[in-house]
Amino acid sequence: MTAPADNRQTRSDEDPEQRADRLWLELLQEVRVAETGVQILLGFLLTVAFTPRFVDLSDVDRTIYLTTVLLGAAATGALIAPVSLHRLVTGHRLKPEAVVWGSRFTLVGLVLLLGTVASALLLILRVAASASTAGVWVGVMVVWFAVCWFLPALWLRHRDRSDTPPREERPGSNG
Template identity: 60%
Template sequence: MAGLSGDHAPAPGRGRSETIEEKADRQWGELIQELRVALTGVQILFGFLLTVVFTPRFTELSDANRTIYIVTVLLGSAATGALIGPVAIHRQVSGRRIKPQAVIWASRLTFVGLVLLLCTLTSALFLILRVAMNDPFAPVLVAAVLAWYLLCWFVLPVWARRHHGDEVPADDHDDGPSR
């Protein structure tokens, strides 16, 4: 496979000419840029969620809405942990010559963080619409927004990979370096 031997010569039509280490460095940089976007969103949402419990209206929430709030805060906390996890991985394995493996672990943890962020956003929206609308139509709106998130975050990327995957070398997908 191209790049696995550490040389710079890719197979014909096989993409970039980079070593495993160069590929890991590039993928790490790309992952960190993606995490900056996701972390900003999750931290703002989580910070907002933490303040809600201290508002006077919080005591007026029904037991069901308090339960939804607690679940939402726990999901937000888990998402924050998962999305900060790759930084901790990098810090603790830095200099140990295992960056290709660290990229794989961090990429998987980032994916888990995005799923948890999806759940947090959906749960927060559900709570907000239940309180704001007090209408049985709220779950329908939440389901529509959830479908939109799923389309943007998962369906379109999977579709693009399937329909244009032949344009990307098999060993150059962004789910981590090849083994």
Template identity: 60%
Template sequence: MTVTGEGVARRRGRNETEEERADRMWVELIQEVRVAQTGVQILFGFLLTVVFQAKYESLTHTDKAIYIVTVVLGASATGALIGPVSLHRLVAGRRVKPQAVRWASRLTFVGLVLLLATMTASLLLILRVATNGGFVPWLVAIVVAWYLLCWFVLPLWTRRRYTSR
């Protein structure tokens, strides 16, 4: 609660039951997951086609290893980001939505970390194949720093800065 200038106590936040909060958080989480799912599924689909391209045979051993790691990361990210849907479906009607929301949120976070790793490995592979520049690791590092800033640093800073104790 906060006290206004007139000394009147006002409740901060929403006045909702645990179940109402879980319902709201579930809807918000699913909207977030839809965005990430679409991106990871498109990326993963493209990754699956690479091995069938003629140029694949001419890749170096290192590039093929990066490709395999990238595909495994993409498959893992896809699984983690689709996991909340399966979780919801399998526990629907069991009166465990607050717990399901917590687990779905954790799966989504893991999926985002795996998506970051997939995007990093994909970028590394593409830039290695497209150029012969020694600048590739630096360019990838800059892009990864940008992802970290957008996906984790800014949200965590915002949470810390604007969350009341």
């Protein structure tokens, strides 16, 4: 077996099972970071409904609040999904597939987290500033998060694709 052209994902000294184990551990570390953030945000959001000022919110602001809570709950579900998936398939020799699905759930969770943060910012800025400035700042922040969270990865993947053949065609690649 020849050494892989791209050792960032596949190392020459690991078999597919070892690779899956390594990728799974990396995924869990990533999920821990994102999940902590979404849990803190969701916990804060859940307390808002019990504050005295909540009854003064307009119908639009209540809708934004409910949307924010639901997005936060959905993000929590997606970010916890890899743990549940792993627990349910452990012992069935499905770790490579679990890594792929866990990765997908994590990406969905990050997109939902972006929606949660954006709508929470919208609500806070509508209450603290004004509706007109809130929309502008939320737009700026969504672009900022997208630039930080997604653009570098997309750029690196595009650059990687243009510099090297697809993964299936790389020598020693396991997919």
